[in-house]
Amino acid sequence: MESSWLVLVSLALGLMVGAGFISLLQIAERHGRRASEVVNPAVPDGIDQVLDALDTAAVVLDPSNNVMKTSPAAVSMGMVWNRQIVHPELLDLAAKVRRSGEPIAEDLILSRGPFGDASMRVRVRLATLGTRYVLLLAEDRTEAFRLDEVRRDFVANISHELKTPIAAVGLLAEALNQAADEPAQVRRFASRLTTESGRLTRLTQEIIELSRLQAQDALSEPEDLDIDDIVASAVDQSRVVADAARITLAVGQPSGALVTGDERLLVMAVHNLVANAVHYSAEGSRVGVGVRHHDGVVEVTVTDQGVGIQEADLDRIFERFFRVDQARSRHTGGTGLGLSIVKHIVQIHGGDIRVWSQPGSGSTFTIRLPEASHTALAKTGETP
Structure with missing residues (x-):
């Protein structure tokens, strides 16, 4: 009887000790988990979705300045490369935020990418995220x-x-x-x-x-137009001036191509090119105007035998008020707005304008527009 009682007491003591040991393990585990969360907290849930939705660049940095999370805009702006922030200026700001715990906002001029020469103006904001991380937001204000x-x-x-x-x-x-x-x-x-x-x-x-x-972002009432008629009207507006300078206006064969757009604006665009060619051509020279269409693109080309344009000026000739030859433009009454107007007209018609020039050999301007018949077939799915 006594031995049975001793067995029961021993079992009870064993259970109590075991329970106490398990409780100690659970307490230790909880303390360990809390300590781990303090030492190595996770990035808050939902950050990925927030960064993906942002138009501005966003980056989450850990204490070692490793990039933990990033938005697509941050990569496209060249701020992040190989999971690291490219610009040391941003790392300096992140260090300040960690020391003070206060958000920082500054305007900076940064290089666009790790190897690029182009610069960008950005408005950056940095703040702590959780206990260890820093959130960096950057808005590209270069265009503004x-x-x-x-x-x-x-x-x-x-x-x-x-x-x-x-x-x-x-x-x-x-x-x-x-x-x-x-x-x-x-x-x-x-x-x-x-x-x-x-x-x-x-x-x-x-x-x-x-x-x-x-x-004007788009044409209000576009219609299908015969590009040959547009070219003829534009050339006729320059014939008097060309004849006075004994400059021959040579127009190529009809193309039969159609474009969709505003007739007044397209005539103005071609006329500005022809007028420029006449103004910058020597007496007795020739200005050629041609049209061709291929692969759904209509090209109107104006070629002169004038003084040409220096390579350094080619990127600026479509700027407002820019003149290649100030003295000649003043003499001929040029305003410096003609090519800028041409560029905007072509752009709202869904096209572009290109230039080739060689000093002493003349210049060639080419307007490229979508062909109306090609566009219509593309919409209906028909084949010519």
């Missing part, structure tokens, strides 16, 4: 800064361009008043006044036209 510069340049250029003819009109009006008793002088000053007035009118009209084109 560029547009601000373009606006400032545009206003400055307009002021400069308007100042010359306005001043000339004022001086000529004063000269007319003083020469009231001299008919020959009156006629001479009146002729110059008419020239300056016409130049001012053209400049104003082209500024208005360019502003309208820049605000």
Whole structure:
């Protein structure tokens, strides 16, 4: 009897010790898990989905500045390469955030990618994420800064361009008043006044036209147009000036191609190219205008035998108010807006414009537009 009681007591003590040991293990496990979470916390759930949804660049950095998470925009901007932040400036800001625990926002100029020469202007914001991580957000503001510069340049250029003819009109009006008793002088000053007035009118009209084109994203009522008719109308507008300079306007064979768009705008675009070719060509030379279409693309090419364009200027000739030859443009009444207008017209028609030039050998401008018949077949799925 006594032995049975001793056995029961021993079993009870064993169970109590075992239970106590298991409890100690559970407590130790909980403490270990909590310590692990403090030492090595996980990136909060849902961060991947948030980063994928962001338009701005976003990066999550660990204490060693390894990239744990990144958005597609951060990669495309060249901020992340080989799971590392490319720019040391960003790492310095991350270190400041870790030390202070306070968010930081700054504007920086950074290189675009680890090997690129191009720079970008970015607005960066950094803040702690959890107990160990740093969240970096970057907004590419390069285009916004560029547009601000373009606006400032545009206003400055307009002021400069308007100042010359306005001043000339004022001086000529004063000269007319003083020469009231001299008919020959009156006629001479009146002729110059008419020239300056016409130049001012053209400049104003082209500024208005360019502003309208820049605000227009698409054509309001496009229609199918015969490109040969457009070219003929554009060339006819330059025949008087060309004939006066003994410049031959040679038009190629009809192409029979159709394009979809606005007839007035397309005539203006081709005319601006032809007028430029005439203005920059020597007397007795030749300007060729041709049309061809292939693989659903219609090309209108204007070729001159003029002075040509320096390679350094080729990237700038479509800028507003840019002139290859300032003196000649002033003499011929050029505004520096013609090629910029051509570029915008072609763009809203879904095309592009290209230029080839060699100093001393002339220039060739090519407008490329989608062919209307090709577009229609593509939509219906038919084959020609």
